[in-house]
Amino acid sequence: MSIRGKAYVVGIYEHPARKIENKSLARLHAEVAKGALEDAGLTTRDVDAYFCSSDAPGLGGINMIDYLGLTVRHSDSTNTGGSSYLYHVAHAAETIAAGKCNVALVTCAGFGRRGTLARDHGADVPEGAFETPYGPVTLNLYAMAAMRHMYQYGTTSEQLAWVKVAASHHAQHNPNALLKKVLTVEDVVNSPLIADPLHRMDCCVVTDSGGAVIVAKPEVAKSLKRPLVKLIGAGESPKGQMGGKVDLTYTGAVRSGPIAFDEAGVKPSDIKYASIYDSFTITVVMTLEDLGFCRKGEGGKFVMDGNLISGVGKLPFNTDGGGMCNNHPGNRGGITKIIEAVRQLRGESHPKVQVRNCDIALAHGTGGSLGTRHGSATLIMERE
Amino acid sequence: MATPYQERTIPAPHLNEGDAPYFEAAAQGKLLVKFCNDCKQYHHYPRALCPFCFSDRTEWKEAKGTGTVYSYSISRASGPVPYAIAYVTLDEGVSMMTNIVDCDLDTIRCGQKVTVTFKPAEGGVVIPMFKPA
Numbered sequence: 001m002s003i004r005g006k007a008y009v010v011g012i013y014e015h016p017a018r019k020i021e022n023k024s025l026a027r028l029h030a031e032v033a034k035g036a037l038e039d040a041g042l043t044t045r046d047v048d049a050y051f052c053s054s055d056a057p058g059l060g061g062i063n064m065i066d067y068l069g070l071t072v073r074h075s076d077s078t079n080t081g082g083s084s085y086l087y088h089v090a091h092a093a094e095t096i097a098a099g100k101c102n103v104a105l106v107t108c109a110g111f112g113r114r115g116t117l118a119r120d121h122g123a124d125v126p127e128g129a130f131e132t133p134y135g136p137v138t139l140n141l142y143a144m145a146a147m148r149h150m151y152q153y154g155t156t157s158e159q160l161a162w163v164k165v166a167a168s169h170h171a172q173h174n175p176n177a178l179l180k181k182v183l184t185v186e187d188v189v190n191s192p193l194i195a196d197p198l199h200r201m202d203c204c205v206v207t208d209s210g211g212a213v214i215v216a217k218p219e220v221a222k223s224l225k226r227p228l229v230k231l232i233g234a235g236e237s238p239k240g241q242m243g244g245k246v247d248l249t250y251t252g253a254v255r256s257g258p259i260a261f262d263e264a265g266v267k268p269s270d271i272k273y274a275s276i277y278d279s280f281t282i283t284v285v286m287t288l289e290d291l292g293f294c295r296k297g298e299g300g301k302f303v304m305d306g307n308l309i310s311g312v313g314k315l316p317f318n319t320d321g322g323g324m325c326n327n328h329p330g331n332r333g334g335i336t337k338i339i340e341a342v343r344q345l346r347g348e349s350h351p352k353v354q355v356r357n358c359d360i361a362l363a364h365g366t367g368g369s370l371g372t373r374h375g376s377a378t379l380i381m382e383r384e
Numbered sequence: 385m386a387t388p389y390q391e392r393t394i395p396a397p398h399l400n401e402g403d404a405p406y407f408e409a410a411a412q413g414k415l416l417v418k419f420c421n422d423c424k425q426y427h428h429y430p431r432a433l434c435p436f437c438f439s440d441r442t443e444w445k446e447a448k449g450t451g452t453v454y455s456y457s458i459s460r461a462s463g464p465v466p467y468a469i470a471y472v473t474l475d476e477g478v479s480m481m482t483n484i485v486d487c488d489l490d491t492i493r494c495g496q497k498v499t500v501t502f503k504p505a506e507g508g509v510v511i512p513m514f515k516p517a
Contacts, residue, residue, distance in 0.1 A: 135463060
């Protein structure tokens with residue numbers, strides 16, 4: 001069974017705030033759900049499936065389903081960190097294709113600015129005693145992937161910086177973006193080195209925010225007044241340390257990408273716009289290679305000279321400013337990747353960054369850590 | 385620029401059932417690696433069942449304690465003192481997460497030869513780390 005053409009993204013909403021006080025986490029999830037339902041022209045009574053990750057309070061989805069006043073016949077709380085929401089959209093499409101739901105709500109929300117802790121996935125994780133003594137944190141784990149990429153392929157800090165520079169060119173047009181200043185390569189490489197070889201500006205922003213997406217079956221999508229955005233391919237794959245055969249030069253996108261492209265029946269050269277998960281600059285460079293936008297090891301060269309800037313380069317990416325400059329709600333950037341790809345396909349991105357004739361778009365998530373274990377997910381969508 | 389190694393406080397790790405022999409050996413200055421007696425491969429981190437063939441005939445072997453830096457990063461803002469996290473590929477062929485210690489951290493390089501050493505964590509636990517060979 002394929003999901004190709006079986007489901008549509010009918011509603012999107014990104015919370016406009018980036019710093020939030022005096023609101024509960026549950027309320028934030030409800031606000032983004034309301035926004036996406038209003039965007040679609042649907043109500044909570046139309047929703048019969050709910051998807052959330054561990055950023056939602058409670059036991060899987062059941063507390064939020066109760067809080068939101070939903071009656072659902074399907075729920076899924078897959079947690080692969082920041083890529084969870086791309087998994088959710090794919091699983092929603094599978095559920096719709098199986099006839100098990102009609103309208104699926106996906107929410108993400110979090111208060112990233114309340115502090116990021118050292119990664120702790122619980123006492124029983126099998127690797128715990130063999131990793132935690134060494135001080136692994138998000139930063140130094142991604143940094144080790146960057147260091148190896150530089151050693152093996154000659155990638156430079158200046159090349160990585162172009163990812164941030166391109167995102168900043170887009171963020172200047174987004175009034176909600178946390179960082180709206182246009183940056184140069186020098187700005188990035190002269191920012192403090194915080195986990196060699198990554199500088200402060202190689203990192204994404206930290207925000208309090210959220211977003212939501214509604215996925216619906218074709219009959220529902222075609223009854224609504226919004227432009228039609230059809231899911232045509234989806235792939236997912238986690239990657240780990242492979243029993244000690246550690247290879248930090250590639251991501252799970254080497255598997256999730258081909259699955260999604262095969263299902264969609266398109267090639268990387270058909271993609272007019274790409275939302276690429278940008279927790280760090282290195283995440284983008286490696287993902288572009290693994291999805292086939294360039295050859296392995298050439299991601300650094302590919303992103304140079306504005307090649308990711310809309311209207312300038314070959315592959316416009318993250319035209320909302322991405323996680324690099326716009327938003328990374330609760331340290332989870334997957335939902336905004338989906339949202340900006342849908343905006344592009346609808347023609348609703350900011351006019352300064354809207355890709356002309358944007359008929360096919362890709363969104364990719366990387367959750368967890370490139371340096372240890374992560375979950376990769378790829379979605380391909382088409383304007384109908 | 386130089387970033388001299390500084391001792392840092394390492395909280396006692398939580399040990400799951402089956403982990404103790406690794407740390408008991410470390411306390412005696414030995415680095416253990418798990419080996420599968422069916423598929424004859426080493427693996428790390430250690431499991432009860434081999435991640436390659438799922439055999440339960442895994443056993444601890446003493447590693448030579450020498451290896452090569454696969455990758456590393458100097459954390460300059462994640463704790464009270466800078467520290468170097470790394471993956472070291474042991475001469476037995478598996479890579480393990482570790483710290484590189486007892487050197488100017490700015491001199492660490494991918495491909496560098498290193499040798500095991502041992503540093504104390506809280507609670508009397510001893511942790512294998514690596515220093516330049």
